[in-house]
Amino acid sequence: MEKRIRVLVAKPGLDGHDRGAKVVARALRDAGFEVIYTGLRQTPEQIAEAALQEDVNVVAMSILSGAHAHIFPKVVNLLKGKGMDDVLVVGGGVIPESDIPALKAAGIAEVFTPGTTTGTIIDFIKANVK
Amino acid sequence: MDIAQELLNGSKLALSRAITSIENEHDDAVSIMKKLYPHTGNAFVFGITGPPGAGKSTLTDKLAREYRLMGKTVGIIAIDPTSPFSGGAILGDRIRMNDLTLDEGVFIRSMGTRGSLGGLSRKTADAVKAMDAFGKDIIFIETVGVGQSEVDIVKAADTTMVVLVPGLGDDIQAIKAGILEIGDVFAINKADHEGADRLNVELNMMLDLGGMTKDWRPPIKQVVANQGKGVTELITTIEEHYAHLKTTGQLTTRRTERTKNEMLDILKNGIGTYITNHITASGQFDQYVKDVEDRRIDPYSVVNDILRGLLK
Numbered sequence: 001m002e003k004r005i006r007v008l009v010a011k012p013g014l015d016g017h018d019r020g021a022k023v024v025a026r027a028l029r030d031a032g033f034e035v036i037y038t039g040l041r042q043t044p045e046q047i048a049e050a051a052l053q054e055d056v057n058v059v060a061m062s063i064l065s066g067a068h069a070h071i072f073p074k075v076v077n078l079l080k081g082k083g084m085d086d087v088l089v090v091g092g093g094v095i096p097e098s099d100i101p102a103l104k105a106a107g108i109a110e111v112f113t114p115g116t117t118t119g120t121i122i123d124f125i126k127a128n129v130k
Numbered sequence: 131m132d133i134a135q136e137l138l139n140g141s142k143l144a145l146s147r148a149i150t151s152i153e154n155e156h157d158d159a160v161s162i163m164k165k166l167y168p169h170t171g172n173a174f175v176f177g178i179t180g181p182p183g184a185g186k187s188t189l190t191d192k193l194a195r196e197y198r199l200m201g202k203t204v205g206i207i208a209i210d211p212t213s214p215f216s217g218g219a220i221l222g223d224r225i226r227m228n229d230l231t232l233d234e235g236v237f238i239r240s241m242g243t244r245g246s247l248g249g250l251s252r253k254t255a256d257a258v259k260a261m262d263a264f265g266k267d268i269i270f271i272e273t274v275g276v277g278q279s280e281v282d283i284v285k286a287a288d289t290t291m292v293v294l295v296p297g298l299g300d301d302i303q304a305i306k307a308g309i310l311e312i313g314d315v316f317a318i319n320k321a322d323h324e325g326a327d328r329l330n331v332e333l334n335m336m337l338d339l340g341g342m343t344k345d346w347r348p349p350i351k352q353v354v355a356n357q358g359k360g361v362t363e364l365i366t367t368i369e370e371h372y373a374h375l376k377t378t379g380q381l382t383t384r385r386t387e388r389t390k391n392e393m394l395d396i397l398k399n400g401i402g403t404y405i406t407n408h409i410t411a412s413g414q415f416d417q418y419v420k421d422v423e424d425r426r427i428d429p430y431s432v433v434n435d436i437l438r439g440l441l442k
Contacts, residue, residue: 003154004242005219029218030192034242046231052225053231053238074154083143 006034006130007058010047012075015065015100016040020092024060027118032039033125044071051087060121063093073106080107086130092116134160136164137264142237145264148237152256157401163256167261169197171385173205174372176268177287179249180308182275184293185319187226189355190272194230196365205261206268208250212242219243223272237261244379246287248282253285255392278308280309287389289371291315296325310336313348314371317364321352346374409436 009025018040035038036054051059059079063071072091079087091103092112099113104126110124114117133151136144148166151159178186187208193206207222221240230236241251241262250273261269261371273283284290292313318335333350349367353360375381409415418432 004244013325021298029213029220030216034212034219034222034223034240036240038228039222040226042228049231050238052142053146053148054240056223077419 004032004034004057005058005124006026006036006054007060007109008038008040008047008054008056009053009060010037010038010050011040011062012018012042013063014041015063015064017064017067018062020064021062024062024092024118024121027122028060028125031126036058044051044074044078048082048084051079051082058084058088058090059127060125061073061091063091063095063125066094068093068113069102071097072103072108075093076107081112088125090121090130092121117127134162135312137166137260138163138169139253140265140416141268145237145260146239148260149233149257152260153241153244153251155253155255159256163259166263168257170259171262173258173262173266174268175258175262175271175286175288175295176274177271177283177290178293178370178408179181179273179276179280179312180293180319181282181295181298184275184295185355189293189317189353189361190223190270191227191230192260192358192361193365193368194227194236194270196361198230198233198235200365202267203265204230204237205239205266206230206236206238206272207254207257207261208238208272209241209243209249211256211276212244213276213314214245217244223331225247236412237266243274245279246282249276249280250282250286255388258286268440276309281309284312285388286332288384289314289368291317291368293319294329295320296323296329303376314346316348316350318352319352319355321360322354322357326352345378346371363397409440 007028011019011021025037028035036050036056038050047059047061059075061072061075068091076089076118079085088109089107090110090112091108095111103111109128112121132143133148139146148162151162161421175319180186190206194206196413197204197325210219210221210223213217218434219242221242223240224238227238230238239257241257243251246252254271258269258271271283271287273280290312292309294316318329330350330352351360351364353364377383422429422432
């Protein structure tokens with residue numbers, strides 16, 4: 001039996017800054033994960049549906065437009081509605097420290113802000129994936 | 131939950147979980163496949179192959195949309211390479227298909243090759259069966275970007291389309307063996323680029339040299355996938371080939387061949403597992419290895435002895 005961690009890397013919202021998401025996708029690939037990269041400007045509905053079809057263990061979202069407080073929790077709820085309540089949801093981007101407690105309360109397992117090393121993200125996923 | 135039963139009842143989550151079980155060879159994978167098998171054999175399985183960057187994903191997206199307009203449900207299996215070094219993969223085919231994600235009649239699954247070298251992943255055929263049992267009318271298999279010899283797709287698909295683009299080489303490339311021999315249909319994508327007509331001529335020459343004895347001469351269609359140009363005509367051609375397969379009985383021939391290959395694969399895997407568990411794992415085998423190494427006996431005789439014991 002073979003277990004491969006599958007991660008959906010998505011860029012919700014309207015900003016076009018996907019360098020960070022691509023760096024993370026590449027780092028996860030090199031860590032042995034299967035990364036499904038869906039590209040820019042994804043709606044929460046698209047992200048949740050793609051996560052369902054791909055049966056991912058992790059949904060990783062990057063957002064730099066400031067819409068995180070709205071979009072991240074919405075994805076968590078949509079996933080739950082599809083029976084995907086065992087998915088680890090993480091977020092990253094320019095997110096103020098003061099917003100993080102609310103995001104965590106809404107079901108985002110961890111939020112990675114600028115300066116985070118890719119190693120930190122990989123270790124977190126390995127330690128927390130179900 | 132009973133994954134197979136839920137899948138047959140139409141649960142997308144169950145379909146998704148079933149493919150994971152199959153791909154990871156979970157303990158329940160075989161029992162799921164057993165239950166799904168009677169419900170397979172109804173879908174049209176369509177293979178898309180071609181070099182990296184030829185536009186396979188974009189063309190798949192456009193063709194799938196056309197089929198949806200025709201009222202057909204669609205499954206898509208998109209394969210990308212797994213890194214031989216890390217075992218990881220970037221599966222990026224969905225980027226070209228984002229508008230299909232929310233279409234209830236479409237199910238897209240990305241797969242890594244996980245060490246398989248023929249352009250597919252080892253479990254592609256079983257994933258196709260899961261989508262077939264789920265009730266998809268047409269299932270696309272998009273291979274990894276291929277070079278010249280990754281031709282496993284012909285064993286998995288009813289109709290195979292080779293997507294080419296201008297500018298990849300001269301006419302000697304076209305007479306080499308490999309993927310150009312497996313196309314039932316050819317699509318020249320990016321036909322608005324320079325060299326498309328020339329490629330068309332070269333492909334035609336290649337087909338004229340070889341195809342006289344066959345009752346189907348692979349048609350060549352020029353398309354511009356990202357603008358949707360030529361897609362409707364391409365579908366007509368694909369459907370003509372499928373109809374040709376049915377009327378000539380070749381569909382049955384191809385599927386019989388596939389069933390035979392699959393059964394042989396399962397049998398070989400079973401024997402391989404038996405050998406690993408019962409023979410190479412025993413101390414007896416290590417003793418044989420030592421004897422062979424010391425030249426007390428040759429490996430052929432040893433294998434003969436083992437096989438005789440096995441087949442008693």
